[in-house]
Amino acid sequence: MRIRLGITEQFRGYVPLGGEVTGGKTDWHECLDLQPRSGRNADTIAKAAAARSADAHPLDDPGQWPPALPEFRTTVMRAWDQLYGLSGRIAAGMALSLGLDEHHFAPYHGVELSDLRMVHYPPYNETVGRAAPEALPMDEVEHGFGAHVDYGFLAVLQQDEVGGLEVRNPEGQWISAPHIPGTFLVNIGQMMQRWTNDRYRATWHRVTLPGTVDRYSVPFFFEPRYDALIEPLAVCCDADNPPRYEAVEFGPYVVDLFSKAYD
Ligand SMILES: O=C(O)CCC(=O)C(=O)O
Numbered sequence: 001m002r003i004r005l006g007i008t009e010q011f012r013g014y015v016p017l018g019g020e021v022t023g024g025k026t027d028w029h030e031c032l033d034l035q036p037r038s039g040r041n042a043d044t045i046a047k048a049a050a051a052r053s054a055d056a057h058p059l060d061d062p063g064q065w066p067p068a069l070p071e072f073r074t075t076v077m078r079a080w081d082q083l084y085g086l087s088g089r090i091a092a093g094m095a096l097s098l099g100l101d102e103h104h105f106a107p108y109h110g111v112e113l114s115d116l117r118m119v120h121y122p123p124y125n126e127t128v129g130r131a132a133p134e135a136l137p138m139d140e141v142e143h144g145f146g147a148h149v150d151y152g153f154l155a156v157l158q159q160d161e162v163g164g165l166e167v168r169n170p171e172g173q174w175i176s177a178p179h180i181p182g183t184f185l186v187n188i189g190q191m192m193q194r195w196t197n198d199r200y201r202a203t204w205h206r207v208t209l210p211g212t213v214d215r216y217s218v219p220f221f222f223e224p225r226y227d228a229l230i231e232p233l234a235v236c237c238d239a240d241n242p243p244r245y246e247a248v249e250f251g252p253y254v255v256d257l258f259s260k261a262y263d
Pocket residue numbers: 117119145150157159165205207216217218219
């Protein structure tokens with residue numbers, strides 16, 4: 001397929017059923033990752049980010065779009081802009097909650113690695129599994145999406161009413177996170193945990209194996225800039241609670257994680 005993630009040399013595009021592995025197990029979902037032309041390795045992402053002009057839309061790339069759906073592009077770009085704006089407002093609220101200026105995180109926002117993802121969980125059965133592009137080993141499939149934390153700043157997610165998303169509470173129990181009409185579910189990502197020195201923990205979440213109906217979800221991953229240096233905030237550290245994390249540059253850090261997830 002022309003826009004398959006693996007062949008586009010981008011961390012974006014179509015990922016077929018069986019094409020994603022979480023925690024060592026093959027997941028039961030397919031998805032489309034819509035994100036700026038960012039390149040497959042740390043160097044090309046950095047160059048693309050530096051060269052991007054202010055008036056070009058982050059998703060403005062003809063190679064990105066399924067050719068059979070001409071209106072898809074306009075709709076997705078509009079959704080992208082709204083979700084990016086909403087995420088920035090949530091980040092401002094989080095800054096205020098930490099006693100910081102509301103604009104504190106603004107210099108760290110970045111379009112180049114942010115990602116609008118459309119996920120489909122087909123009904124789970126042997127026939128679909130055997131016919132999947134990666135010919136799924138059915139005895140190894142345990143989840144629609146295995147337990148994980150998202151990498152970046154935060155994720156703003158919409159899901160249909162089918163259900164199956166679970167989050168882990170501080171006691172280690174998995175609790176259901178059902179569809180609530182008119183709301184988004186917001187997951188904290190790893191970088192927010194590092195910034196806040198564990199005051200805000202990244203949300204462990206997973207999706208159970210689907211039943212007999214299709215499930216759809218649309219997470220938007222709001223990520224720091226490629227060159228954002230993430231280190232514990234002074235307001236979250238003191239003599240009794242010293243910094244627990246080294247500083248990391250987000251771009252190279254996440255490119256390394258992506259490479260392990262898809263190759
Ligand atoms: O489908 C969902 O509800 C969750 C998807 C997810 O966790 C992800 O894409 O990182």
